[in-house]
Amino acid sequence: MRKFKIPNMGALLAFEAAARHESFTHAARELFLTESAVSRQINTLESNLGVRLFVRVKQRVVLTKAGKVYGAQVRRSLEQLDRDTLSIIAHGSGGGYLELAVLPTFASQWLIPRLVAFNAQYPDVRVNMGVRTGTFPFAETHFEAAIHYGKPTWPGTSADFLFCEEVVPVCAASLLKRPVRHAADLLDYPLLHSTTRPDGWATWFASLEVDDNRTMQGVRYELHTMLISAAAAGLGIALVPRFFVDTQLAQLGLVIPLDTPAVADSAYYLVYPTELSHGKPLASFREWLLQEAASYSAIYPELAGKPDTD
Numbered sequence: 087m088r089k090f091k092i093p094n095m096g097a098l099l100a101f102e103a104a105a106r107h108e109s110f111t112h113a114a115r116e117l118f119l120t121e122s123a124v125s126r127q128i129n130t131l132e133s134n135l136g137v138r139l140f141v142r143v144k145q146r147v148v149l150t151k152a153g154k155v156y157g158a159q160v161r162r163s164l165e166q167l168d169r170d171t172l173s174i175i176a177h178g179s180g181g182g183y184l185e186l187a188v189l190p191t192f193a194s195q196w197l198i199p200r201l202v203a204f205n206a207q208y209p210d211v212r213v214n215m216g217v218r219t220g221t222f223p224f225a226e227t228h229f230e231a232a233i234h235y236g237k238p239t240w241p242g243t244s245a246d247f248l249f250c251e252e253v254v255p256v257c258a259a260s261l262l263k264r265p266v267r268h269a270a271d272l273l274d275y276p277l278l279h280s281t282t283r284p285d286g287w288a289t290w291f292a293s294l295e296v297d298d299n300r301t302m303q304g305v306r307y308e309l310h311t312m313l314i315s316a317a318a319a320g321l322g323i324a325l326v327p328r329f330f331v332d333t334q335l336a337q338l339g340l341v342i343p344l345d346t347p348a349v350a351d352s353a354y355y356l357v358y359p360t361e362l363s364h365g366k367p368l369a370s371f372r373e374w375l376l377q378e379a380a381s382y383s384a385i386y387p388e389l390a391g392k393p394d395t396d
Contacts, residue, residue, distance in 0.1 A: 097257050098160055100127035101139065105157030106394060114242055132184045151286035162228075165231055183212060187218035188234035191310035192354065195330050198235070198379055221281055221307065224359045233356040235282075236392075240357050246372065248354040248379040249389040252328045252347045253290060256340045258320040267344040269294040276322030277304035278313050286325050286350075293348045314338065351393050354379075 103113035104124060114121040132139050139153035151158060169183070188197065193215055203214065218232060221240050238245035241296060255272060256316050266272060270293060277300075290299045307313045310326055317324040320340045329342060356375055358368060383390035 091134065093134060097127045097131040098125045098164065101131055102157065102160050102164055104128060104140070104147070105153060106161070108147060108149060110147060141324050152293055167227060172316050174288060182365065182367045184211065184213045184371050185228050185230045186213050186215050186371070187222070187227075187229040188215045189219060189235055190217050191314075191327075191330055192235070193217075194311075194334045203378075204210050204371070206375050207374060209366045211370050213367075213371060224362075228342070230362075230364070231356060231371070232356045234355045236355075238355050238357070242360060243357040244360045245355040245357045246376060247392050248356060248375070249383045249386075250353045250391065250393060252389060253286065253350055254292075254328045254331075254342050254347045255323050255325050255344060256314070256331055256335070257317050257343055258339055258340045259321040260339075261323070262341070262343055269344060269346065270298070272344065273300045273322055275300055276303070278322040278324040279304050279306040279312065280313060280317050280325075281306045281308045288395045289350070290325055290348050294346060314340075349388055349391075353393050 099117060101114060103116050104110050104178055107113055109118070110121050110124045113119075117124070128139065132172055134261065135156075137152050138150050139156060140147040142148075146216075158344070169185070172349075190281045193352070204211075204213070207279065217228065218229070221234070222229075223231075224232075226232075233248075233279070234240060234245070235251070240249070257275070264271075273296075280286055284306070285302075287302060287304075291301045295370075303314075304322060307316060310330055313324040314331060316322065317326075317342055323343065331338065356372060358364065358372075
C-alpha cells in the first residue's frame with residue numbers, strides 16, 4: 087500500500103502550466119482558471135510535497151531547482167498519459183500506436199509511400215513519427231523504436247538490418263561547364279556535404295582512387311532534403327542516396343554528372359530498446375518492415391549485403 091498521496095490532477099496541471107510559463111497569470115489563462123485558483127493549487131502541492139517549487143522575485147515567480155526537475159518529470163508523465171489515452175480511445179479493442187523516430191528524408195522518400203500496405207495489413211495499428219537524426223537515450227523520450235543509419239552500435243538496443251545505401255553525385259545541369267569524365271573533375275565545383283555523414287565525399291572519392299584535401303571542403307547541411315535543394319539551386323554537387331532522387335531527377339532539374347555509384351559501409355537499421363517488453367504495434371511494424379526491406383533488397387541485391395560492423 088502507498089504511504090503517500092499522489093497529487094491530484096488539477097494540482098499537477100496547474101503546476102505544469104505555471105512551470106512552463108513561469109507565470110501563474112499565463113497558466114490561469116491557459117487553464118481557464120483564476121490566478122488565485124492556480125496559486126492555491128500550487129500552494130497545496132508544495133505543502134503536500136514539503137518542497138518549494140517556486141520563489142517570488144520582483145513580482146514574478148521563478149522555479150526553484152527542485153521545481154525545474156519536478157516540472158520536467160510531470161510534463162513527461164502528462165504527455166505519456168495523453169498518448170496512452172489517445173491510444174485507448176482510438177484502438178480500445180486492440181492494436182495501438184507505435185512511436186517511431188525517423189530520418190526525415192528516408193521517411194518521406196522510402197517509408198511513408200509504403201505505409202498504405204502496412205495500414206491495409208494491420209488496420210488497428212498506427213505509426214506516429216518524429217524526427218531524430220542521431221542516437222538518443224530511449225528512456226528520456228516517448229519513442230519506442232527508431233530508423234537508424236550507421237552501425238548497429240546504439241547502446242542498449244537491438245538492431246535489425248534493413249539494407250545498405252548506394253550514393254551518387256547530383257547537381258543542376260546548368261552548373262556543369264564541361265562533361266565530367268573522371269571523378270577528379272568534380273573537384274572543380276563546390277562540394278555540398280552532409281553534417282551527419284561528414285566523410286561521405288572523402289570515402290566516395292577514395293573508392294575511385296582520388297586522394298585530395300579538397301574532398302573535405304565545402305558547406306554542410308544537416309538534412310538530405312537541404313542537400314538536394316541546394317544542388318537543385320546550383321550551389322554545388324551533392325552526394326546523396328540514389329533512391330532519394332532517382333525518380334525525381336527531371337522534376338528537380340538534377341543530373342548525375344558521373345554515374346559511378348558506391349555502396350556505403352553503413353546501413354539502415356530498425357533499433358529498439360533491448361530490455362523492454364514490446365507490444366503488438368512494434369511487433370507488427372517490425373515484421374512488415376523486414377519483409378519490405380527484403381523485397382527492396384531483392385530488386386537491388388547490391389544493397390542486401392550486411393556491412394562489416396568492426
